[in-house]
Amino acid sequence: MSQKLIFELSSKGRSGCDLPEIDLPLRNIKELVPEKSLRQNDLKLPEVSQVDVVRHFIALSILNHHVDKSFYPLGSCTMKYNPKVNEDLARLSGFSSIHPYQPEETVQGALQLMYELGEYLKEIGGMNGITLQPAAGAQGELTGLLITRAYHTKNGNPRSKIIIPDSAHGTNPASVTITGYQVIQVKSNDKGLVDLEELKKVLDEEVACFMLTAPNTLGLFESQIEEISKAVHNAGAILYMDGANLNALLGIVRPGDIGFDIVHFNLHKTFSTPHGGGGPGAGPLGVKKSLEPFLPVPVIDKNVDEKGEETYSLNYKRPDSIGELQGFYGNFGIMVRAYAFIRACGAEGLKQISENAVINANYIMESLKELYSLPYPGPCMHEFVLSGSRQKGKGVRTADIAKRILDFGLHAPTVYFPLIVSEALMIEPTESESRESCDQFIEVMKKIAQEVEENPELVKGAPYNTPVSRLDEVKATKDLNVRWKG
Numbered sequence: 001m002s003q004k005l006i007f008e009l010s011s012k013g014r015s016g017c018d019l020p021e022i023d024l025p026l027r028n029i030k031e032l033v034p035e036k037s038l039r040q041n042d043l044k045l046p047e048v049s050q051v052d053v054v055r056h057f058i059a060l061s062i063l064n065h066h067v068d069k070s071f072y073p074l075g076s077c078t079m080k081y082n083p084k085v086n087e088d089l090a091r092l093s094g095f096s097s098i099h100p101y102q103p104e105e106t107v108q109g110a111l112q113l114m115y116e117l118g119e120y121l122k123e124i125g126g127m128n129g130i131t132l133q134p135a136a137g138a139q140g141e142l143t144g145l146l147i148t149r150a151y152h153t154k155n156g157n158p159r160s161k162i163i164i165p166d167s168a169h170g171t172n173p174a175s176v177t178i179t180g181y182q183v184i185q186v187k188s189n190d191k192g193l194v195d196l197e198e199l200k201k202v203l204d205e206e207v208a209c210f211m212l213t214a215p216n217t218l219g220l221f222e223s224q225i226e227e228i229s230k231a232v233h234n235a236g237a238i239l240y241m242d243g244a245n246l247n248a249l250l251g252i253v254r255p256g257d258i259g260f261d262i263v264h265f266n267l268h269k270t271f272s273t274p275h276g277g278g279g280p281g282a283g284p285l286g287v288k289k290s291l292e293p294f295l296p297v298p299v300i301d302k303n304v305d306e307k308g309e310e311t312y313s314l315n316y317k318r319p320d321s322i323g324e325l326q327g328f329y330g331n332f333g334i335m336v337r338a339y340a341f342i343r344a345c346g347a348e349g350l351k352q353i354s355e356n357a358v359i360n361a362n363y364i365m366e367s368l369k370e371l372y373s374l375p376y377p378g379p380c381m382h383e384f385v386l387s388g389s390r391q392k393g394k395g396v397r398t399a400d401i402a403k404r405i406l407d408f409g410l411h412a413p414t415v416y417f418p419l420i421v422s423e424a425l426m427i428e429p430t431e432s433e434s435r436e437s438c439d440q441f442i443e444v445m446k447k448i449a450q451e452v453e454e455n456p457e458l459v460k461g462a463p464y465n466t467p468v469s470r471l472d473e474v475k476a477t478k479d480l481n482v483r484w485k486g
């Protein structure tokens with residue numbers, strides 16, 4: 001199943017296309033380029049035909065697992081299925097060939113798209129103001145925390161602490177630290193939710209903000225959100241929602257309606273941008289009215305003149321703004337995809353996304369909870385977290401189970417996160433999977449549970465059907481060598 005390097009396919013004199021003979025005089029080259037800078041030897045390029053090249057790269061693309069090939073339980077957090085048409089739209093030259101320094105009147109369409117996308121996100125989030133600038137969720141968090149500080153500073157005291165639950169995504173404490181605030185962690189209760197009493201104990205005049213992921217990283221909805229909101233606001237602090245994964249809430253719950261003052265969205269998770277390759281992304285941030293003056297510049301204004309004509313402009317004149325976050329306006333191509341996705345789905349379609357995502361996750365959770373332990377019982381939202389602790393008793397770790405899943409042609413779920421679940425397997429099927437593909441995953445997980453009982457060594461040696469078997473992950477990190485030397 002392995003694939004040779006393209007250099008190993010090379011055959012002297014073979015070529016992918018026929019170029020005409022050079023008919024320009026080359027004798028002047030030595031006058032133009034100093035002798036020592038001239039290449040002394042031929043480049044070692046592979047000599048291959050067109051079909052060699054095409055087959056080589058197609059073969060490589062099939063060796064990799066991808067969402068176009070089969071089930072991918074890493075979900076929206078990493079790689080949910082995104083409609084291909086949005087890729088075509090993002091590549092339209094009217095969008096892809098414009099320059100950020102172009103005069104505003106020549107990019108009215110792009111500004112309108114950004115403005116309207118902002119309006120949709122405000123509606124989805126129940127927010128009053130928006131910035132599209134952050135390039136990722138983590139930068140959205142940073143922006144939200146800078147706004148938090150600007151707000152408190154304006155009110156006389158920037159405050160010094162930010163509270164985060166122990167189930168939080170790692171970017172939350174990192175963003176807090178970068179902003180110069182101190183992280184205060186609160187423990188989750190035995191249901192995996194925020195422990196309200198613990199929270200109240202740490203809330204005081206120095207707390208600037210409470211950052212909460214909703215649904216939380218266990219896939220659970222905070223049932224006490226109203227009490228949490230009241231307690232946080234009584235302390236004069238801001239309630240921040242990490243909305244990186246909005247897959248469960250679209251059209252069902254608006255963060256602004258349940259007490260959140262700030263929310264960041266990950267367009268590259270929920271709103272149609274492939275995320276698996278690690279970027280680029282977009283982490284727009286919505287805020288409530290009292291925080292709007294602090295949004296980064298520029299914001300996009302819609303202007304209507306006497307004749308009713310609409311134009312769009314970039315507004316930099318905002319004295320309380322935290323300033324510019326990016327050289328320009330954010331990752332525009334991602335915004336085009338998100339805009340197209342939201343327009344194509346409509347309000348009803350977005351709601352269906354969340355309903356399907358939630359029912360798929362609950363269906364798989366219910367089907368597997370007898371075989372794997374479920375430390376925090378559902379119902380879950382768009383994802384749930386199993387523990388491989390029972391299998392560990394047989395000497396099989398979650399990592400082994402994940403490797404064994406690959407043998408059945410599926411991708412493994414997220415493992416060992418969140419940290420509060422030992423041997424965690426976090427499963428998010430997303431809205432696009434059919435009943436049949438959920439069933440296929442369930443069957444594979446049942447088969448592996450049975451193998452663990454009957455033949456644990458088999459699972460511990462997996463994978464067997466992949467191009468390479470178990471990799472030495474430490475060596476791959478410490479002794480990485482990917483260079484070809486001819």
Ligand SMILES: *Cc1c(COP(=O)(O)O)cnc(C)c1O
Pocket residue numbers: 077136137138139169171172213242244245266281283
């Ligand atoms: C992915 C994620 C983030 C970070 O988003 P990036 O775009 O990767 O920076 C933050 N919080 C949660 C809950 C996430 O899932």
